[in-house]
Amino acid sequence: MVGVFDNEFDLIKAFDQVKAKGLKIDEVYTPYPIHYILEGMGKKTHMTHAAFFFGVFGALSVLGFMFYASVISWPLVFGGKPFNAFPSFMVVTIVATILVVTIMTLFTFSIRAKIFPGKTAKIVRPEATDDKFVLVLKSDEPGFDKAEIEKLLKNNGASDVSF
Amino acid sequence: MYNSNVRDKLIQGNKSLKQISQEIIAPIHAKTPTWWYIALLISLSMFGWGLYCKYITISTGIGTWGVNNTVAWGWAIINFVWWIGIGHAGTAFSIFLLVLRQKWRTSINRAAEAMTVFAVGCAGLFPLLHMGRPWMFFFVFPYPNTRGPLWVNFNSPLFWDFVAISAYLLISASFWYFGMVPDFATIRDTTKSKIKKAVYAFFAFGWTGSSKEWLRFEALSFVLGGIAAVLVVSVHSIVSTDFAAGVIPGWHTTIFPPFFVVGAIFSGFAMVLTLITLMRKLYKMQDFITDSHVDAICRILIFVSLIMGTSYLTEAFIAWYSGNEYDMFKMFHNQMTGDYSFEYWAMIVFNALIPQLFWFKAVRRRLWVVFIISIIINVGMWYERFNIVVASLSKDYLPANWASYHPSIIEIGFFIGTLGMFSTGILLFFRYIPMMAVSEIKGVSKYDMSVEEQEELKM
Numbered sequence: 001m002v003g004v005f006d007n008e009f010d011l012i013k014a015f016d017q018v019k020a021k022g023l024k025i026d027e028v029y030t031p032y033p034i035h036y037i038l039e040g041m042g043k044k045t046h047m048t049h050a051a052f053f054f055g056v057f058g059a060l061s062v063l064g065f066m067f068y069a070s071v072i073s074w075p076l077v078f079g080g081k082p083f084n085a086f087p088s089f090m091v092v093t094i095v096a097t098i099l100v101v102t103i104m105t106l107f108t109f110s111i112r113a114k115i116f117p118g119k120t121a122k123i124v125r126p127e128a129t130d131d132k133f134v135l136v137l138k139s140d141e142p143g144f145d146k147a148e149i150e151k152l153l154k155n156n157g158a159s160d161v162s163f
Numbered sequence: 164m165y166n167s168n169v170r171d172k173l174i175q176g177n178k179s180l181k182q183i184s185q186e187i188i189a190p191i192h193a194k195t196p197t198w199w200y201i202a203l204l205i206s207l208s209m210f211g212w213g214l215y216c217k218y219i220t221i222s223t224g225i226g227t228w229g230v231n232n233t234v235a236w237g238w239a240i241i242n243f244v245w246w247i248g249i250g251h252a253g254t255a256f257s258i259f260l261l262v263l264r265q266k267w268r269t270s271i272n273r274a275a276e277a278m279t280v281f282a283v284g285c286a287g288l289f290p291l292l293h294m295g296r297p298w299m300f301f302f303v304f305p306y307p308n309t310r311g312p313l314w315v316n317f318n319s320p321l322f323w324d325f326v327a328i329s330a331y332l333l334i335s336a337s338f339w340y341f342g343m344v345p346d347f348a349t350i351r352d353t354t355k356s357k358i359k360k361a362v363y364a365f366f367a368f369g370w371t372g373s374s375k376e377w378l379r380f381e382a383l384s385f386v387l388g389g390i391a392a393v394l395v396v397s398v399h400s401i402v403s404t405d406f407a408a409g410v411i412p413g414w415h416t417t418i419f420p421p422f423f424v425v426g427a428i429f430s431g432f433a434m435v436l437t438l439i440t441l442m443r444k445l446y447k448m449q450d451f452i453t454d455s456h457v458d459a460i461c462r463i464l465i466f467v468s469l470i471m472g473t474s475y476l477t478e479a480f481i482a483w484y485s486g487n488e489y490d491m492f493k494m495f496h497n498q499m500t501g502d503y504s505f506e507y508w509a510m511i512v513f514n515a516l517i518p519q520l521f522w523f524k525a526v527r528r529r530l531w532v533v534f535i536i537s538i539i540i541n542v543g544m545w546y547e548r549f550n551i552v553v554a555s556l557s558k559d560y561l562p563a564n565w566a567s568y569h570p571s572i573i574e575i576g577f578f579i580g581t582l583g584m585f586s587t588g589i590l591l592f593f594r595y596i597p598m599m600a601v602s603e604i605k606g607v608s609k610y611d612m613s614v615e616e617q618e619e620l621k622m
Contacts, residue, residue: 023472031180031349032606033377041374047382051390068374069305069314078318088318094327095397098390099330105386106337113379115344118368126352129345130374131605154609 001146002124003135003153003161008034011133015040018137023124023144028137030126046114051105058100061094102151130157139163173267173607175450180605184349185600190446190593191350198445206586213580216573217292225295227573233554233566238574239289240405241548245430246286247328247402248423248544252431253279254336258392261384267459269603270451274442275435276339277596281588282434283332284296285581290324292577320404327401327489331394339386345369345380345602374440394548399427406551412489413555422474425462426544427465429514433508434539436460439536439591444596450601461521464540472515490545493555502567503554506546513543 005011008030013035018025028037060094071083079089102119128134135153139146150161174183215378219227230237256275260268291297298526303325305315315322347367354360370376406414412481482494500506517539520526528532558565592598 025220028374030377031184031372032345032602033381035381037377037553038374039377040380043375043378045379045382047379048386052223056392065305066317069312070317073312074314076313076316078316081318085318091397091401092317094393095323095327095401099333101390102334103389105383106341109341109379109383113376115368115370115376117365117368118423121348121351121364121369121371123352123371125268129352129370130184130348147198149349151198 001137001149001163003137003158004125004127005133005135005157006131007157008157009044009132011135012036012157014135014153014158017156018048018149021149021152023141023149025136026138027124028136029124029134031129031131031133034133045112046096047105047108050108051101053135054101054104054108056156059093060135062096063089066092082144172455173455174604175267175453177269177508178450178608182603183608184353184601185602187448187451187597187599188346188350188353191595192354193599195594196445196523199594201552203587203590206583207581208588209579211583212576212578213578213583216576216580219286219573220292220577221297225293227571229571229574231571232296232555232558233570235554236556236570237568238348238570238578239251239293241545241552243286243289243293244423244548244551244576245545246282246289246581246585247399248430248433249434249541250279250286250331250335251399251424251427252435253277254331254391254395255340255428255431256435258388258395261388262392264586265459266454266607267353268521269607270448270599271439271460272434272458272603273339273342273596273600274337274438274592274598275431276342277592278431280332280333281585281592282341283328283335284588287328288581289577317455320401320408320412323401324405327398331398334387334391334394338391341380341383341387342598342600342603344368345372346597346600348372349601350597366461381488396424398520400424406555409554412487412493412560413482413551416478418474418481422478423469425470425474425528426547429471430468430541430544431466433465433537433544434463434538436533437541440537442593444530444595446598448598451604454528455598457530458527461527461533464518464549465521468515468518468540472511476517477510478497483592489560494557497558498550498554502557503550507552507565510543510546510550513539514547517543534553 007012011030012034015028019040024043028041030037031145040069066089069085070085075083077083078085119121124136125132125134135158137149138144146163153161170265181239227241228237230239253272256268257272260272291300294300303322305317334431344367347363348370351360351363351367354363400420400423403419407416407419409415439452439460440457442448445458479494479499482490485491497503517536520532520536526536553568558569
């Protein structure tokens with residue numbers, strides 16, 4: 001069942017009431033992120049934690065590589081500095097770590113959100129990227145009363161309800 | 164609840180969500196205006212001249228430039244630093260104002276990021292061709308090679324610079340692109356043309372706007388925003404070490420990193436101002452780029468201009484206070500009164516004095532005055548880089564080594580070429596990409612309602 005709303009406030013009201021009935025909300029499509037809905041869907045993303053580990057991984061591998069190159073592989077004295085010129089390695093470490101985090105987080109996003117080149121979008125309502133807020137419910141759930149839910153959505157300002 | 168009296172409504176004209184997407188996307192669907200073709204023709208011919216000059220530089224050599232043994236860095240490095248400075252506004256706008264929760268950034272950040280990507284692309288060409296043998300470019304990569312392996316010097320600011328600039332280009336381009344994905348989906352879902360639908364559907368990467376996607380999208384913006392905030396400060400600090408790590412009078416000072424970063428933000432914001440006044444006039448975007456947006460940027464520019472003025476004074480003071488005769492000679496004889504006095508005073512007037520006109524509301528309200536001052540600032544910033552590079556190099560410790568520097572026609576052409584490349588990019592951006600972040604503007608449009616209006620909708 002698909003309910004289409006004209007603004008986020010109606011959507012949030014209907015969202016709360018459907019949830020209060022104990023029904024599962026399949027998906028919500030909105031033109032911009034609504035944090036109330038994102039939290040209400042009960043999903044969490046661990047991308048921020050992942051990014052932290054990418055950062056640790058990036059920093060260690062960049063620093064490790066510079067240590068390998070300038071101390072183990074081919075030691076050369078530059079300007080009287082020690083082979084392991086740690087302070088001046090920090091500059092490259094910081095910048096290259098940021099690059100590693102960015103690229104790896106982008107790939108994680110691409111994989112987890114399934115957003116990648118060549119993907120065909122499964123569009124429920126094309127207006128959802130324009131000006132409509134779309135609530136999708138599973139009508140084959142046990143205890144799903146079509147007429148009742150349709151009334152609930154309409155009462156909360158749904159401009160269109162369809163199956 | 165967000166309620167500010169400092170600024171007018173972010174978006175004028177009580178627009179519905181549909182109107183917001185239609186009006187921003189309108190230039191993509193509308194017939195291409197004649198001025199656009201004329202501007203593109205001019206830009207492409209500048210670009211073409213630049214290509215010819217690059218061809219001459221590569222086929223004949225650096226000898227076609229005006230640089231000499233003493234002034235080994237000429238226009239190439241001046242323009243490199245100038246473009247990188249302009250390229251700073253993208254991250255400054257997207258990240259700093261995001262971190263500071265400035266909601267007015269939403270109608271400007273897309274254009275600022277586009278500008279960043281093109282400007283950094285232009286900047287990268289200069290050091291590349293300054294190498295003399297650009298086909299050996301890959302030597303700067305630290306890759307296992309048959310020469311030992313002889314690695315690059317990780318202590319060298321020039322290598323730091325290479326890492327910083329290439330990382331900056333990649334990061335700002337991906338940040339820019341992923342911000343556009345939801346807007347490409349909006350175009351895909353609203354257009355009637357089949358070709359546009361197919362093209363934008365490809366670039367939208369299958370975006371639907373589901374909560375799963377938004378959740379991760381928000382996390383991605385959070386991570387990239389947070390981590391790229393470092394870049395706002397780091398990139399130009401590293402560029403400044405190219406100079407500050409050298410033992411040339413006028414370069415070897417600790418003020419350089421903050422001085423460069425502030426200068427970069429200054430010229431970047433000025434270029435953003437140039438761009439948005441054009442957008443507002445040419446595409447009639449006055450409902451999105453309101454007087455209050457222009458006003459906000461002008462106020463920032465006053466502040467940054469004061470910092471620039473302070474930096475110039477500090478530079479002069481430290482040159483005197485250090486008691487170092489070479490520093491004093493460079494500052495007081497070579498720059499303030501000598502061969503480069505025009506460039507020096509132009510820098511002071513253009514960067515520290517003229518922007519002070521923004522104190523007056525009458526100036527901030529007149530778009531054409533704002534436009535002219537924004538151009539003046541960028542010219543002034545160009546002079547600043549000229550002073551740093553040429554004034555210091557031309558007369559260093561040994562008078563026997565002194566030399567003057569004049570750019571050759573090839574160097575000038577190279578610079579004009581990058582101007583053409585930049586404006587070609589901006590024109591294509593105007594034509595084929597939503598100029599403002601549509602989904603973000605929709606997100607803040609509800610903040611424009613009064614509290615009563617919101618309560619009414621919540622009932």
